[in-house]
Each structure stands twice: as C-alpha cells, then as structure tokens.
Amino acid sequence: xxxxxxxxxxxxxxTIFIYSFLWKENPLSRAVEHLFVxxxxxxxxxxxxxxxMTQAVWGAQRIEGGNYIWIIPIxxxxxxxxxxxxxxxxxxxxxxxxxxxxxxxxxICGMIQSNFLVQIQxxxxxxxxxxxxxxxxxxxxxxxxxxxxxxxxxxTALTFFFFTWEHKGALGVxxxxxxxxxxxxxxxxxxSTVMARISLFIGRLRFLYETTYEDxxxxxxVIPVAVACVIIVMLWQRSKPxxxxxxxxxxxxxxxxxx
Amino acid sequence: MSSARIARIDRRYLYILVFIFVSIPLLFPMKLPxxxxxxxxxxxxxxxALPAGSIVIEAFDFGPSTRPExxxxxxxxxxxxxxxxxKVVALAFWPSGAPIxxxxxxxxxxxxxxxxxxxxxxxxxxxxxxxxxxxxQTFGDxxxxxxxxxHYGTSLTSLPLMQQCQSAADFDLWAEWAxxxxxxxxxxxxxxxRHGGPTAVPLVVGSTAVSVPGMMxxxxxxxxxxxxxxxxxxxxxxxxxxxxxxxxxxQGPSLDAQSLGHVLILLFIIIGNIGYLLTRSQGGKS
Numbered sequence: 001x002x003x004x005x006x007x008x009x010x011x012x013x014x015t016i017f018i019y020s021f022l023w024k025e026n027p028l029s030r031a032v033e034h035l036f037v038x039x040x041x042x043x044x045x046x047x048x049x050x051x052x053m054t055q056a057v058w059g060a061q062r063i064e065g066g067n068y069i070w071i072i073p074i075x076x077x078x079x080x081x082x083x084x085x086x087x088x089x090x091x092x093x094x095x096x097x098x099x100x101x102x103x104x105x106x107x108i109c110g111m112i113q114s115n116f117l118v119q120i121q122x123x124x125x126x127x128x129x130x131x132x133x134x135x136x137x138x139x140x141x142x143x144x145x146x147x148x149x150x151x152x153x154x155x156t157a158l159t160f161f162f163f164t165w166e167h168k169g170a171l172g173v174x175x176x177x178x179x180x181x182x183x184x185x186x187x188x189x190x191x192s193t194v195m196a197r198i199s200l201f202i203g204r205l206r207f208l209y210e211t212t213y214e215d216x217x218x219x220x221x222v223i224p225v226a227v228a229c230v231i232i233v234m235l236w237q238r239s240k241p242x243x244x245x246x247x248x249x250x251x252x253x254x255x256x257x258x259x
Numbered sequence: 260m261s262s263a264r265i266a267r268i269d270r271r272y273l274y275i276l277v278f279i280f281v282s283i284p285l286l287f288p289m290k291l292p293x294x295x296x297x298x299x300x301x302x303x304x305x306x307x308a309l310p311a312g313s314i315v316i317e318a319f320d321f322g323p324s325t326r327p328e329x330x331x332x333x334x335x336x337x338x339x340x341x342x343x344x345x346k347v348v349a350l351a352f353w354p355s356g357a358p359i360x361x362x363x364x365x366x367x368x369x370x371x372x373x374x375x376x377x378x379x380x381x382x383x384x385x386x387x388x389x390x391x392x393x394x395x396q397t398f399g400d401x402x403x404x405x406x407x408x409x410h411y412g413t414s415l416t417s418l419p420l421m422q423q424c425q426s427a428a429d430f431d432l433w434a435e436w437a438x439x440x441x442x443x444x445x446x447x448x449x450x451x452x453r454h455g456g457p458t459a460v461p462l463v464v465g466s467t468a469v470s471v472p473g474m475m476x477x478x479x480x481x482x483x484x485x486x487x488x489x490x491x492x493x494x495x496x497x498x499x500x501x502x503x504x505x506x507x508x509x510q511g512p513s514l515d516a517q518s519l520g521h522v523l524i525l526l527f528i529i530i531g532n533i534g535y536l537l538t539r540s541q542g543g544k545s
Contacts, residue, residue: 022274040322040355047354051389059407059414106392110448114482122480139297150479189472192489196328196468198281198520199490202513203327205285 005213012219015204016226020234028233052077123154153181262541265534273527280523284515291515298478299495301485302463306336306432311344313431314424318446319351319360325438325467330359331493331510332465333436335500337367340434341382342504346420348430350385350406352395352441357387361410373411379418386410391441392449399427399450399460427454431461438467443474447482457481465492490517 014032021029056070057063063070082092126147127133133144140146156178159171167175211219309315317337321329340347349364351357364384365372373384388394388406398405402424403415415421424430427450435443443464451460461484466474468489477483487496494510501508 023271044354047357047387048389051354051387054408054412055389055406061407102393106396106449110445110452113452114444114447114477118480118482119476122476139300185472189469192468192470192472194521194524195491195517196325196489198277198517198524199328199468199513200325201277201520202281202285202490202516205282205516206327206513209282209285 005217008211008213008217008219009222011211012208012222013226013229015208016223016230019204020230023230024234024237026230026233026237028230123150126150152177157181262534262537265530266538276523277520280519281516284519285512288512289515289519290511291518293491293494293498293514295495295499296488296492298486298488299492299499302336302465302487303339303485303496303499305461305463305484306339306343309343309345309431312346314346314348314420314429315340315432315434316430317347317349317360317363318433318435318437319349319356319363320353320442321359321436321438321467322353322355323359326359327513328467328489328493329436329438329465330363331490332487332496333360333434334363334366335493335496335506336434336436336463336465336487337363338506339496339500339504341367345431346380346423347382348385348402348420348424349383350388350398352388352391352445353439354387356436357410360384361386379413379420381420383418383420384410392445395441395445396449396453399454401426427451427460433460433462434465435462436465438470442466442470443477443483447477451482457484463487490514 014035017028017032018036019029020026021033052074055062056074059065061067076095076098079091079095082088082090085092128144128147128151133147134142136142156174158178159174160178160182162171162175165171208219208223306315317333317340319329319333337347337349349360351360361372361384364382368375368377368382372378375382385406386409388398390397390405394405402421406415408414409418427433433446433450435446437443443462443466446460446462451457451462454460462482463485464474464483465487466489468491471486471488474483474486478486487493490510490513494508494514497506497508497510500506
C-alpha cells in the first residue's frame with residue numbers, strides 16, 4: 001500500500017531531522033520535535049476519550065443501558081475544565097483533590113507493603129550461612145558475598161543520611177563507605193542509561209538500514225535527500241543575522257530605608 | 260595531546276565516532292559471543308516450567324520511544340508462551356502501548372488476528388485499560404470491572420477465556436513489558452500485594468536498561484522473578500528461544516553494535532579522566 005511507502009519516507013526524514021539537533025538546533029529538528037509532541041498528545045487524548053466512552057457511556061451496564069451512576073464520574077472529570085475559568089477555578093480543585101486522595105490512600109497501603117516491609121524482610125533474611133552460600137556459581141558468584149555486600153551497603157548508605165550527629169569516628173567511617181556504595185549505585189545507573197540510549201540509537205539505525213517497502217524501495221535511499229535538506233536549512237540559518245539577545249530587565253530599585 | 264586540547268574536543272566529533280562504531284556491526288555483523296544473564300534465564304525457566312493451558316498476562320506498558328528495547332522482548336515472550344500452548348490475555352495500561360501490543364499479536368498469531376479460530380479461547384486482546392494505577396488495581400481485583408469489552412468491542416462475558424480469569428489470582432504469570440509508570444512497581448504494589456504476593460502472582464519483567472538498577476531490590480526480594488534487561492535482555496531471550504524453538508535471533512547485530520558502542524564510551528571516559536587528572540596536576544580548575 002502506498003501509505004506504507006509514505007511511512008518509510010516520512011520515518012527517514014523524521015529520524016534524520018531529529019538527529020540533526022546533535023549538530024545544531026535548526027527549524028527542521030524543532031518541527032519534528034513539535035510534531036512528535038503534538039501527535040503524542042492527540043493520540044493520548046483520543047485514547048482517553050475512547051476509553052471514557054467505552055467505560056462509562058456505551059454498553060448494557062453503562063449509561064446507555066440505564067445505569068446512570070456513571071454520570072457522576074463523568075461530571076467530576078468535566079470539572080477539570082474549570083482550570084480555564086478564572087471565576088470558577090475553585091471547582092477545578094475538587095477532581096484534583098479526589099484523585100490525590102484516592103492515589104494517596106492506594107499508595108500508602110501498596111508502598112508500605114511492597115517497598116518497605118517486604119524489602120526489610122528480604123534484607124534481614126539474606127543468607128550468610130548455610131549450604132551452598134559460599135560456593136562459587138558461574139551466574140551468581142558467591143551468594144554469601146552478595147548478601148554481605150547488600151547488608152553492608154544498606155547499613156552504611158543509611159548512616160550517610162544521619163544528619164543529627166556529626167560524621168566523626170565510627171559514624172564517619174560508615175558514612176564514607178556508604179558514600180562509596182551510593183557512588184557505585186549512581187555509576188550503575190549511569191551505565192544502564194548509556195546502554196538504553198545506545199539501544200534506542202541502534203533501533204533507529206536498524207530502521208534506516210533495514211526497512212524496505214515491497215523489497216524494492218529501501219529506507220536508506222532517502223537518507224541523502226534528508227541530509228541535503230538539513231544542510232540547506234543550516235546554511236540558510238547561517239546566512240541569517242544572529243538575533244540579538246533580549247536586553248536584561250532593569251534592576252529593581254532598592255527601597256529607601258526609613259530614617 | 261595537552262589537557263586543554265582534550266577539554267576543547269568538539270562533542271560533535273564524539274557523535275560521529277559513536278555513529279561509526281555503532282553502524283559498523285549493523286552493516287557487518289561480528290557475531291560476538293553473548294553470555295546469558297541469570298535474570299534472563301529465570302524469565303525463560305519460569306515460562307518453560309508452566310504447564311500447557313496456563314494463563315499468562317502480557318502487558319504492553321510502553322510507547323514508541325522505548326520500542327527498540329521493549330518490543331523484541333515482548334514479541335519473543337509472546338512467541339514462547341504460544342509455543343508452549345499457553346493462554347494469553349494481552350492488554351496495555353498505556354494508551355500508546357495498545358497499537359504496539361496489537362502489532363506484536365499480529366506478528367505472532369498471524370496477520371489475520373483477531374479473526375483467528377483461537378481468539379477468545381486461547382488468546383484475548385483487551386487493548387488499552389484506562390485508569391493507570393487505579394485501572395491496574397481494578398483489573399487485578401476484577402477483570403470485567405476494569406474493562407467490559409475487549410479491544411474490538413466484544414463483551415468479555417462472551418469470551419470463554421475471560422470466564423476463566425476473574426481476577427489476578429487466576430493468572431499463572433504476569434509478563435510486564437514496561438518503561439515507566441504504570442509498570443512493574445505498580446503491579447507489585449497494586450496487584451501482587453493484594454493477591455497473595457509473588458507466589459500467587461509471579462511477575463517477570465522486560466524493561467528498558469535505564470530502569471533495571473531500580474528494579475534490583477525487587478528482584479533480590481523475589482517480588483520480580485526475572486528481568487529482561489533492555490535490548491541485551493531481548494537478545495538473550497531470542498538466543499535461548501533460537502536454541503530450542505528455532506526462533507529468529509534478530510538482535511545479534513544490535514548486541515554487537517551495543518558492545519562496540521560501550522567500548523567507545525569507555526574510551527571517552529578514560530580520555531576524559533586523563534584530561535581531568537592532567538588539568539588538576541597543572542593546577543587548573545578541576
């Protein structure tokens with residue numbers, strides 16, 4: 001279908017235009033950026049509208065079938081639009097407070113159970129002695145050593161956040177070790193971030209190199225055209241005079257002190 | 260090269276180098292060996308251990324922005340559960356995940372999906388389930404309350420598979436393909452915790468690499484049974500499936516490219532640190 005061909009061509013243009021930002025910000029990269037944000041917003045809006053209609057309006061158990069209780073959540077949801085009214089802005093606070101209240105109630109129960117109690121339980125029950133705990137395995141190393149590192153890491157990292165006492169003596173040593181554990185954690189997070197970003201770049205490159213339309217039109221045919229467009233726009237941008245930076249706002253006058 | 264020159268290297272040269280290093284293995288695959296991580300093996304083993312006829316949830320909670328990482332994970336797992344004769348309830352708690360989920364189902368179950376014989380009996384696609392965390396909790400408590408119809412408007416009461424799974428406790432595995440909120444943490448908080456914990460609702464996760472360090476406490480505690488870590492996790496899973504089921508190991512060149520990209524970034528870090536140490540030794544600002 002011809003729309004598939006259009007999708008391939010448009011995909012290549014969008015990819016090259018977005019990545020041209022790395023060289024220098026330009027109208028093409030901004031245009032595709034705005035397009036992406038706009039499309040994502042509209043898609044989400046349409047999805048939400050469709051979900052609201054199927055959830056509350058259409059169907060035997062919904063408004064259509066005479067179950068008018070569903071009018072209440074619809075009315076509460078519509079109150080969000082009072083955000084745009086100066087006079088009735090206070091009504092906008094009702095749906096916000098309802099949602100915040102529900103979420104707080106849900107989160108407190110869920111978080112305490114899963115992120116607090118279970119985590120403490122699993123930390124204090126980490127095996128340090130027992131069969132196979134100090135035996136080497138190719139995938140997991142020494143499980144006992146892992147447990148020991150976790151226990152030391154948890155305790156020392158927690159002491160780093162004790163601000164009531166000065167970090168001196170034994171506490172000072174503990175906070176220093178805790179700081180190294182935290183640095184290692186941030187390092188691992190950075191490494192994972194690099195890995196994820198490279199993965200996304202690989203995904204785009206594979207699209208450019210491997211996508212084909214009916215085995216005769218390859219996506220990479222479009223790359224030179226897209227790159228040429230970027231070069232032309234950048235040259236045009238360079239030929240234009242640089243816009244003057246906005247003048248700084250005047251400094252407010254100091255209030256005269258009362259004599 | 261002096262420290263000042265290192266500091267003055269234009270970042271655009273680094274981008275060009277990354278582009279070259281990542282492109283070479285994609286154009287000329289190097290077939291580097293890949294070690295299979297324990298996290299990926301646990302996802303595979305857990306799935307493999309389930310008997311035929313088990314009911315699995317496949318939640319497509321990601322959008323186009325993380326598709327290169329999440330999509331191959333989800334597709335490979337979907338293939339795996341289909342090969343093992345399991346029943347699948349697929350859905351998305353993200354609006355943007357709904358069309359991606361449908362695409363994966365079409366690729367695994369055939370381009371005629373949902374007009375296939377087994378639809379409703381062994382596979383159902385609910386599409387987008389609204390409400391984010393609230394929707395997730397509602398779905399866990401009562402599947403029909405969260406959404407009355409499937410993605411195509413068919414009432415859940417007329418789908419035999421949905422009669423077998425009234426709540427989260429009726430599912431044998433929850434496969435969460437996630438890149439944010441709601442994602443795996445919300446499954447743990449709002450579903451697993453309310454329905455008997457990890458043994459009652461076993462959770463396997465395929466995630467973007469960025470999120471994996473944050474998941475490790477849940478993995479160590481057993482709340483998450485196994486993790487596919489980004490593109491590498493997808494590649495590892497494909498490799499395992501390829502050995503037993505002949506599934507296409509498509510991520511090989513991607514993993515080669517990732518390895519080379521990482522080597523380059525390590526070099527950048529080393530050079531940057533040398534520059535930093537030289538500047539400091541010369542009394543400059545660190």
